[in-house]
Amino acid sequence: MRIGELAGEAGVSVRALRYYEEHGLLTSVRASSGQRHYPRGAIGRVRLIQQLYAAGLSSRTIVELLPCIEDGEATPALLDRLSHERDRIEEQIDSLVSTRDRLDHLITTATRAKDVGHRCPGWVGPPPP
The missing domain is CATH 1.10.1660.10 (Multidrug-efflux Transporter Regulator; Chain: A; Domain 2)
Incomplete structure (x- = not known):
């Protein structure tokens, strides 16, 4: 082709x-x-x-x-390098999941606040468990 x-x-x-x-x-x-x-x-x-x-x-x-x-x-050096990359990606995933959870919390809280006529809260602290 x-x-x-x-x-x-x-x-x-x-x-x-x-x-x-x-x-x-x-x-x-x-x-x-x-x-x-x-x-x-x-x-x-x-x-x-x-x-x-x-x-x-x-x-x-x-x-x-x-x-x-x-x-x-695969050489041992390549396997080490790939393990490092996998760990880096895993950290990115964890960070993205945390950000998504915070956004979900903000959306839920803002929706509730809107329903009762209050302002949307700011981005403060981690989301509750």
């Missing part, structure tokens, strides 16, 4: 695909005309790359991780 087709199928820009190639995250075969061609499996790879970027992993970390995904081989 050509670069525009892959971009459309994977939901990314052509520019993103070129960036992935520049950083060793994705490979293509060039036709004699210079056009890039990708296998169908590239769609899943691009989606994985997007997911890893969204989780905050760097290009460098993703490049190190991809061989592990492809052939199942």
Whole structure:
């Protein structure tokens, strides 16, 4: 498939695909005309790359991780790095859950206050258990 087709199928820009190639995250075969061609499996790879970027992993970390995904081989150093990334993501999740809980509390309290004609309370302290 050509670069525009892959971009459309994977939901990314052509520019993103070129960036992935520049950083060793994705490979293509060039036709004699210079056009890039990708296998169908590239769609899943691009989606994985997007997911890893969204989780905050760097290009460098993703490049190190991809061989592990492809052939199942991982060095102890890579496993340590991945554990660190997992822990960082877990902290992000905890923080997001806490923020969501505070917003839920604020919404609930504001709805009750509105129903009885009072002002919305400010963002004070953690939500009650």
